[in-house]
Amino acid sequence: MARIRIGIIGLGNAVEPHAKSLLDLKDRVEVVAAASRSEERMKAFAGRFPFPVTTDIEGVLGASDVDAVWILTPPNSHLELVREAARGRKHVLLEKPLDISLDRAEAIVAGMRGAGLTLGVTLQHRFRPASLRLKALLDEGALGRIGAASCTVPWWRPQAYYDQPGRCTLARDGGGVLITQAIHTLDLFRSLVGDMTVTAATAATTPVHRMETEDFAAALVRLDNGAPGVIQATTAAFPGGEERIEIMGTLGTAWLAGGTLRAAFIDGREEIVVRHEGATGGGANVMDFPHDWHRSLIGDFLDAIKEGRDPVVSGAEALKSQQLIAAILDKAGWRTEG
Incomplete structure (x- = not known):
């Protein structure tokens, strides 16, 4: 071929x-x-x-x-x-x-x-092995009906990162922690639990950084099935930790921390998927992660061209995640334009 x-x-x-x-x-x-x-x-x-x-x-x-x-x-x-x-x-x-x-x-x-x-x-992030397994569990109904869910991104960036020209400015990057860093985890979260409505939110620039946009944001959300959810993201959490998604269902709970998945089921079963134990880019070295997930995403994109279909992360899918970010900032009363 x-x-x-x-x-x-x-x-x-x-x-x-x-x-x-x-x-x-x-x-x-x-x-x-x-x-x-x-x-x-x-x-x-x-x-x-x-x-x-x-x-x-x-x-x-x-x-x-x-x-x-x-x-x-x-x-x-x-x-x-x-x-x-x-x-x-x-x-x-x-x-x-x-x-x-x-x-x-x-x-x-x-x-x-x-x-x-x-x-x-x-x-x-949708192409991490643990992410793919969690998606499969949800699609199979293994966790039952989602009762609540949360998404946390406790990352860190030093001031020198924001001192670079254009970094996290509205004019060049369009925003701070949500659109520049946490968008990866927010996109994964939305792909797992579905669309959601933002019911309350806050955003701020903490004393940790001097920057134009937000380095902290949090939101209360309501999933389409009525379940409550929480989102929190920051780059002010030294030295930076693993992003975490927690999904509580009627049949069990799943925890996705970085590249590790643990699922515990009410019937006594447990499943652990550990495919990556290294860094995920949450600290000062922003490129400190393997390229495996990129390779899988690119492979899917190439397949999409050959097969005449949308890739897994299509423009329409990415737009939904960006709309979620805009809704959080809007509810927080935060500036989204220069």
């Missing part, structure tokens, strides 16, 4: 797990070019990965020998780059979030759908 020919746009921090995954998937993909407007980043990337490099982003987006593009640039650049990719008839795998505002995010999803092109978003 012919390999899918791809171009990479953006060679910052986000590119590393993608590049490692693409090397693993070399039998399925051919990287035609990796592009950055920064000569320094381009040269640094070329020193680490055996892919052709260029500073001609527009050339990659319009190239006739490129089937799909990976857009790994800052969020505020996504809409314009996706539109250009669509004009060039390219499928798109987009780094999270979709864009800095719901209006721009919705325009991306609608534009790609209207063009008949595949749009995927890099929300890789």
